[in-house]
Amino acid sequence: MKVAILSGTVYGTAEDVARHAANRLKAAGFDAWHGPRAQLQDILEFAPQALLVVTSTTGMGELPDGLLPLYGQIRERMPAWQGLPGGVIALGDASYGDTFCGGGELIRELYAELGVREVIEMLRLDASETVTPESDAEPWLDRFAEALRG
16 A cells, blocks of 8 residues: 655654654555655655655644645645545644644644545644654554554
């Protein structure tokens, strides 16, 4: 199964988690492609059978600047991803309260608009609690891989 992994990062951590996710999914037998600065055309050419978005959240609860152009392209062009399985890993800081992992929530809303179905609940990684987000994501990634196989 071809899994497109997109990432949006503020300080580089989300990109590190996305790269780790790609390696872990490849090791599990998936054709995983990580496009940290992907354009919509790159994703369409890859022709994914599943999506994973790993995103940080800005202090205002928004997507990082690097992911906004792609997010806009996807919303405007609305590719036919109806029924495609997907997952979201959101990074944030719980001390921001209501905006904690807001970037991930925006991706979940986009999935709902596109018809992408989340196969497992979004993973929320809290920067105030972890210094190892890549390894903290591993159990979730393993469940995501199993859900994709199922």
